[in-house]
Every structure is written in C-alpha cells, then in structure tokens.
Amino acid sequence: MTGGYAVTASGLTRRFGALIAVDHVDLQISRATIHGFLGPNGSGKSTTIRMLCGLLSPTEGEATVLGHRIPGESEAIKRKIGYMTQRFSLYEDLTVRENLEFMADIYSLPRTRAQRRIDELLEKYELSDRQRQWAGTLSGGQKQRLALAAVTVHEPELLFLDEPTSAVDPQNRRDFWETLFELCEKGTTILVSTHYMDEAERCHRLAILDRGRVAADGAPQELERRIDASVVEMETNDPRTARLLLADLPGVLGVTQLGVRLRVLLDRSVVDPLAEVHARLFGRGLRFEARLTHANLEDVFVAATHGRYLKARA
Amino acid sequence: MNSLLRLFAILRKEIRQLRRDRLTFGMIVGIPLLQITLFGYAINTDVRHLSAALADQANTQLSRILALDAQASQVVDIIRRVETPEELETLLRRGEISVGIFIPADFAQRLAMRDRPAAQLMIDGADPLILAAARQLTDMSLRYDTAPRPSADAALFEIRNYYNPERRSVVYIVPGLMGVILTMTMVLFTSVAVVRERERGNLELLITTPVKNLELMVGKIVPYIVIGLIQVSLILLLGVLLFHVPIHGLIRDVYLASLVFIAANLTMGLVISTLAKTQFQAMQTTFFFFLPSILLSGFMFPFEGMPRAAQYLAELLPLTHFVRLIRGIMLRGAGLWEMAPEIRALLAFTLVTLSAALLRFKKRLD
C-alpha cells in the first residue's frame, strides 16, 4: 500500500507522435476523496485517466493504482475500478436492464446478488421505469445515470469519471454530485474530470490541467487563497469599452464581463492593481467604480493558464 | 469458471443484439436465398439450342447422320438449310444464326483420307460461352474423324462426363456457391461485429473490465458459427428442393467441411477487424478479400485455365480449398479423409489467422 493514497503518479507522460498529450504529471489522490481534473479541451484529462486505468501505456513515468503498478499489473486492478468513459460506451441496442445484467455477469456477480444489486441501482438512479427501454433511446441525463450505475455494479474502490455530466442539466448535475458524495462517504475514491467551475469547486482536491501539464494543484479554497494574481471587480456604464481598454493593459491576464460588471485579473507583478485600472480608464468618459476582491476558481483557472483561453475567447 | 461466465455473458449479449439487428438477420437468410435463385435460375453458363444453319453439299447418308447428331446433341438447333458456305457467312453476319455447319461435297472422301477436317463449323465467337458450347460439336466430329469405320450409330455422343451427365451447371454451382455465401457473410459479420464495438466505444469500457481478449473473441465468433451452419442447411435444402443437386457424399462430411471453412472465415474476419477502424473500412476490406476469392477459387472460372501466379494466389484463399472439398464430397461422393490436403490447408489458414488476430488485437488494446 502506498499509504492513504489510492492513486499516485510521478512524471506520467504520454506522447502521440510529436504531440505530448500528458507531460510529466504528478498526482496523489487520497482514498475516499473526490479528486477533480479541470482543464480545457485537449489538455490531457482523458489521456491521463486512460493511462491510470491501464488502457494506454505511459511513454514515461510511473503510476500506482490501489497499490498496483501501472501498466504492468493493470489486470489486478480491473475488479476494483470502474471507468465511466467520456462517450456513452454501453450497448445502445440493449435495454437498460440488459446492460446492467451484462456488466454484472462480466464482474461475475452471483445471479441472485446481481438481480438485487441491479434493482437497487435502478431505484437509486431513477431508472426503474425505464429498465425495458433501449439504452440508445435514453436522454442524455438518463444515459449518464445508467453509465454510472453500470460502472458501480461491482462496487469498485476507485471510480474514474471522465466528464460525467457533460450532457446533464444543472438540477440533474446537483443530484449526480449528491450520489458522488454518497459513494465517497462509503469509501470510494473518485477521480472526475470536468469543464465546469461549479463542479470543480465541489472536489476535495483539484488539479488544473493545461496542455498536458498540471498548472495548479490543491484544494479549491486553498487554490483560491494561494492565487498568484489579484482580482479587481468593477461596475461601469460602458463595460464593452472598458473591457477593450483593459484587455491590453500590461499585466492583465483576463477580463470577464458579467452583465454591467467586469472582473479583471491581474498578475502579481502589478504592484497596485487598483491604481493601474484607474489610470487606464481615467479621462475616457467612463463612469466606473472598482474594488479589490477575492479570487474564485475561475480566476484561479485563468491565472493558471495565463489567460490563454479567456483571451482566445475575447 | 469466471472465464466461462464472462464468455456466456458476451454470448448472451451478442445473441440479444443479433436478434434486434434486423438487417443482419435479413442478410443471414436473404443472401443465400437471393444468390441461389440468382445463380440457379438466371445465370446459366450452360448454353444450348444455338440457332444454326446447315449447308450440306455432300448430301450422303453419312452427312445427314452428322447433321442429325448435331441436332440431337441439343447444342444447336438447325433452323435453316442453305446451299453454300457464303450463305452461311451472310447469316452469321446478320446475327440470324450463331453456328454454321458446312459439309463439303467431298465429305466422305475427306473422312476416309483424314488429311483435312471433314466438315467445317462457322461460329460467332464473340460470346466465349457460345464458342465453348460449339466446341462440343467439334469434339463430336473429331471422334467421327478418328473412327476408321464410321457406322451409322457410331458413338458420336460419347462425351466423357460422369459427374454431371446432364451438363447442368447449377449442380456444379451450388456446392461452390455455399462457399461463396459463407465467405461473404462470415467474414463480413465478424469483422463488422468487432469493429462496431470499437467504433461505438464499447471496447474502451470492456478493456477496463476483467474480460480477456480470448473470451471476447470466442464470444463474438460462436454465434456466427451457428449462423453459418444455418446458412449451410438453407443452401443445401434449396439446392436439393429446387435444383435436385445431388449429395453423393455423407451429410456429416458436408457439415464437417463447412465447419472448418466457417472457422477459417471467422478468424479472417477477426484479422480484418484489427485492421479496420470503422465499420465501413471493415466492409471495404472484406470486399477486398472477397473479390479474389470469388474470382480465383475455381468457383467462377476453371482453376486449370488460370495463369500460374493466379493459381498460387488462389491456393492461399480458403474458398479455393473449400470449393474443391465440397465438390468432391457432394458431387463425387468423396470421403473427408480423401480430401485431407484441403482440410489441412483450411485448418492451417484458421490457425495462422487466429494467431494473427490475437497478436494484433492485444496491440490494439494498448
């Protein structure tokens, strides 16, 4: 056993030809916690997860999953892990129940226990009245619940969830996370990747991935506290102009518009951010009111990725 | 034990999916039905009743017998009688006849001297099938030539043809057709079934479960073995009922031979599934394998007539061996052991492709 860690990795790297999809990633995931991967498209979340569950072999580096070295001993962990793929990967031409039966058989659950477990899961994920429906005809949210049910049939110790809520509405997302916390309380370790800040916020620990690297790593609140940037929040009568003016101010990492408000993220190297903002906007015929504020996770993300994704969008 | 359970799980899943896949299900029954009626009724390589004209300048008893025998062979129907070879040429050119039979005035003399052909056949050789059919006639007159004492009922019709006395091509075609249909469906079904799993992402999930490669492959193959045997039965039934195809050998041998052949095709399908990324690619690759099989195996064209290189290539294709094997069993009543080389070839092919599939499949999991 590697102490209280369910997963450890050091220098985990995966190349696809010239592309470095995952670049020397270090990880330590404590047991019975929810660990998040937050990162933009193509940042290497899925690739890292695939390596950890033994689907892909790393080009470099090593990892231990539930005390077994990967990829050498990946057969040994297969009973103890569940992997919910980013794309729906159950059989669309089997019914909900048949899919669950298939998974139960694959994990060699005894017949009676399997039936009991399946009923329990159908109940829990509100799929009981859908059990004779083909999986392919389920809605996005229902599919996701079925997928989670399917990979937890055998009560794994470790769950890999690759963007499990990408097609789910906010209410269902909240419910989904409730079940994750429930699983976690029962001792399941969960590694979940996401694009959503509100989901990332709920994780015990979080790794922000950017172009294959871990750009920041820690508990969400800790990351917000430790952020290497300052945040100026302001209200103005002309947010569009203000945003354009501030965007190319030296040291500005990103400007986000929220209605009439703007959130300006500035590098730590800017000694007096409030003064800089004032100086920039002064005499432009704008009315505005600015103050320093606490960073949120989105700010952390923008700072960690050096505003690359915000600026690209602006 | 668990391995067996997983195997059954895959089998059960596969059968459930198959039952719901109307298209595949339709193909299982539809392809044999369509092919056998198509080949049996529509495609007839057995040409008879060619329209012919006769110019008999000899007009002796012997020449009249020749003409009568030609008519009796059913290869030609003499629809016109003319005087000169020029008239025959004209009729040929106009397309009114396919064959002109010219018997010169010195027919008897020529027969006796045997230095020149006694009679002449003029043939519209544009269609090779007609040419081939008319050759039967030259065979006949040749025999006549070599007969020193041509008596009236001399064995003009002694065409050596034991296995298909009525020269019905459908009898010859059906056993081979069985191989063609199995090649098409078996290779296609397995390759598509495995690739579909990859394409739809099912494989990504499966790999992280305790399922082993071999379990997955066997589970995928077994249902198709059963389907293959159903197809064999269907073809045999149709062949016997509709076309009175004989089964001179043992039914057991027919099924055993088919089983070996089905295995060879299924493993080939697995190999293709490791090469193709999409179902469409799997179909294309299957076709790429199917085309030389159907052309070179001896099903369509006589093996002996093919160039050396093509023959060597054909020896690598399972259909070639199966066509020989099944014709031997069904048409000549050969026993399985008499056809041992073909069985060995099929088994070797199965073994090689299965190993290749297992090796390659492992790599793909990475």
Ligand SMILES: Nc1ncnc2c1ncn2[C@@H]1O[C@H](COP(=O)(O)OP(=O)(O)OP(=O)(O)O)[C@@H](O)[C@H]1O
């Ligand atoms: N099999 C592969 N062959 C080649 N390149 C690959 C392969 N798999 C992933 N990549 C590349 O590796 C990079 C990381 O991909 P990955 O799927 O891990 O990203 P991700 O963080 O999961 O993105 P998303 O949020 O879009 O799911 C991408 O640039 C992708 O194109």
Ligand SMILES: [Mg+2]
């Ligand atoms: Mg991904």
